[in-house]
Amino acid sequence: MNRTLTGSRVDVGVLPVDEVKRAIxxxxxxxxxxxxxxxxxxxxxxxxxTGVKSADSSWYLRNGKRVIDLMLVALAAPFxxxxxxxxxxxxMLEGGNPxxxxxxxxxxxxxxxxxxxxxxxxxxxxxLAALLESDPALAREWEETQKLKVDPRxxxxxxxxxxxxxxxxxxxxxxxxxxxxxxxxxxxxxxxxAIYNGPVYWGMRPGISGLWQVSERNDRNFDYRAxxxxxxxxxxxFREDLTILVRTVLVMVRRTGY
Numbered sequence: 001m002n003r004t005l006t007g008s009r010v011d012v013g014v015l016p017v018d019e020v021k022r023a024i025x026x027x028x029x030x031x032x033x034x035x036x037x038x039x040x041x042x043x044x045x046x047x048x049x050t051g052v053k054s055a056d057s058s059w060y061l062r063n064g065k066r067v068i069d070l071m072l073v074a075l076a077a078p079f080x081x082x083x084x085x086x087x088x089x090x091x092m093l094e095g096g097n098p099x100x101x102x103x104x105x106x107x108x109x110x111x112x113x114x115x116x117x118x119x120x121x122x123x124x125x126x127x128l129a130a131l132l133e134s135d136p137a138l139a140r141e142w143e144e145t146q147k148l149k150v151d152p153r154x155x156x157x158x159x160x161x162x163x164x165x166x167x168x169x170x171x172x173x174x175x176x177x178x179x180x181x182x183x184x185x186x187x188x189x190x191x192x193x194a195i196y197n198g199p200v201y202w203g204m205r206p207g208i209s210g211l212w213q214v215s216e217r218n219d220r221n222f223d224y225r226a227x228x229x230x231x232x233x234x235x236x237x238f239r240e241d242l243t244i245l246v247r248t249v250l251v252m253v254r255r256t257g258y
Contacts, residue, residue, distance in 0.1 A: 104187035119158025214247040
């Protein structure tokens with residue numbers, strides 16, 4: 001039995017092709033208009049990047065990484081503590097509190113206080129604002145890299161600590177408290193959240209060292225950090241962390257930090 005379309009009704013009868021085309025034409029136009037919007041919405045929908053190991057599927061990421069962090073910190077403590085004490089004494093003689101604390105972002109979006117050996121003059125954060133306001137070239141460099149190659153706030157002892165990365169050693173305490181890992185993304189400042197490209201940072205504990213720290217970091221812009229974090233997130237294994245630890249020692253020996 002044939003049927004014909006009349007407005008929104010379907011009546012018994014003959015179904016001419018031209019009438020069918022006219023009846024469905026408005027709906028085809030609407031579908032064509034919605035198609036690119038639907039495609040854009042699907043592309044924008046958050047999904048896990050290919051190759052990224054989730055916490056549920058990776059025993060190393062869920063348990064092994066934390067156990068190894070604690071073991072290595074315990075083994076390193078007898079050697080690291082004397083170095084921290086000696087450098088702290090040198091900083092005290094230079095003037096001021098040898099330790100420095102600053103807010104950083106945890107993987108869950110909350111803040112914690114990172115512990116470092118002080119490498120800059122007192123009230124360095126306030127002096128940075130004044131420097132950037134008075135020197136457009138420094139302001140541009142800070143905007144691109146979030147670091148300054150020639151930073152007038154760094155003290156003589158602090159410069160030695162920075163080029164050898166010894167100022168990072170007190171962060172072993174942050175590893176013990178669970179805020180950080182030995183290997184992971186570089187700890188992010190709260191004000192850097194708005195310019196960080198992508199969500200990958202929030203899935204991992206920040207690290208004392210990491211893929212960014214052992215790469216050609218000094219000549220790269222800030223977006224390079226997010227790219228290194230994405231690469232690391234795709235290959236979190238014990239072997240990869242061990243490789244980065246070895247490369248970290250080589251970086252310290254080569255004294256490439258600033």
